[in-house]
Each structure stands twice: as structure tokens, then as C-alpha cells.
Amino acid sequence: MVALNDVLDKDNMILAQFIVVYCDSLHRSREKALWDEGDQGESNLGGMAPTLCPECFELLSYSVRRRALCPQDPKPSCKNCEIHCYVGEHRARIREVMRFSGRRLILRGRLDLIFHYLF
Ligand code: SF4
Ligand SMILES: [Zn+2]
Numbered sequence: 001m002v003a004l005n006d007v008l009d010k011d012n013m014i015l016a017q018f019i020v021v022y023c024d025s026l027h028r029s030r031e032k033a034l035w036d037e038g039d040q041g042e043s044n045l046g047g048m049a050p051t052l053c054p055e056c057f058e059l060l061s062y063s064v065r066r067r068a069l070c071p072q073d074p075k076p077s078c079k080n081c082e083i084h085c086y087v088g089e090h091r092a093r094i095r096e097v098m099r100f101s102g103r104r105l106i107l108r109g110r111l112d113l114i115f116h117y118l119f
Pocket of ligand 1: 084
């Protein structure tokens with residue numbers, strides 16, 4: 001049986017890859033910081049350690065926290081969630097990231113990631 005943490009880790013890792021594509025493409029000149037799971041409490045990217053600008057770092061951190069606190073059981077994909085717990089600008093920002101990076105990943109043939117498209 002697949003453990004909940006494994007599902008969340010995978011969900012987070014895919015989300016992180018979308019945010020990395022976005023940040024690498026649009027925020028190239030910004031100063032970046034390495035994701036440190038030790039600083040993120042319960043957050044877990046399954047060992048992945050992306051380098052992101054402060055804005056994208058904050059968006060990933062927020063998204064990972066939302067997933068960790070998800071009230072849905074079993075958790076649907078966020079795309080299909082009726083509650084949608086993201087508030088304010090975070091929801092618009094994550095949708096923009098998924099839209100932008102989704103197109104890029106299709107061009108790169110990463111349909112495996114698109115299959116798990118979250119928003
Ligand atoms: S959007 Fe829905 S499925 Fe995603 S973390 Fe929030 S409540 Fe859970
Ligand atoms: Zn960025």
C-alpha cells in the first residue's frame with residue numbers, strides 16, 4: 001500500500017518541478033536560495049532541493065504547507081478540489097505557474113508531469 005507521506009512527497013515534488021520551470025524561465029536574474037527541508041518543518045520534497053527566488057520559494061513553501069494541512073481524506077488532486085484552501089493571491093499565482101510551466105513541459109515532452117497536472 002502507498003503511504004500518505006509518499007503520495008504527498010510525490011505531489012510536492014511535481015509541484016516543485018513546475019515552480020522551478022517557472023522561476024528558471026522568468027526570474028533568471030533574481031538572487032536564489034536553496035530549499036532546505038530542515039527549515040520547512042513538515043514540508044518534504046522527497047529529497048529534492050530546488051533553487052528558487054524568494055517569491056517562488058514562498059509560493060512553494062505555502063503550497064507544501066497547505067498540502068500537509070489538507071482536510072480532505074482521501075486528498076483529491078488540488079485541481080479537482082471543491083474546497084480549494086489556497087487563499088488570496090496564492091491561488092492566482094499557483095494557477096499562473098501551472099499554466100506557464102505546463103506549456104513548457106509539454107514542449108519538452110514531459111507528459112509524465114502533465115499527467116499529474118495539479119491545478
Ligand atoms: S486545494 Fe484542496 S486538495 Fe489541495 S491542499 Fe487544499 S484542501 Fe487539500
Ligand atoms: Zn522565481
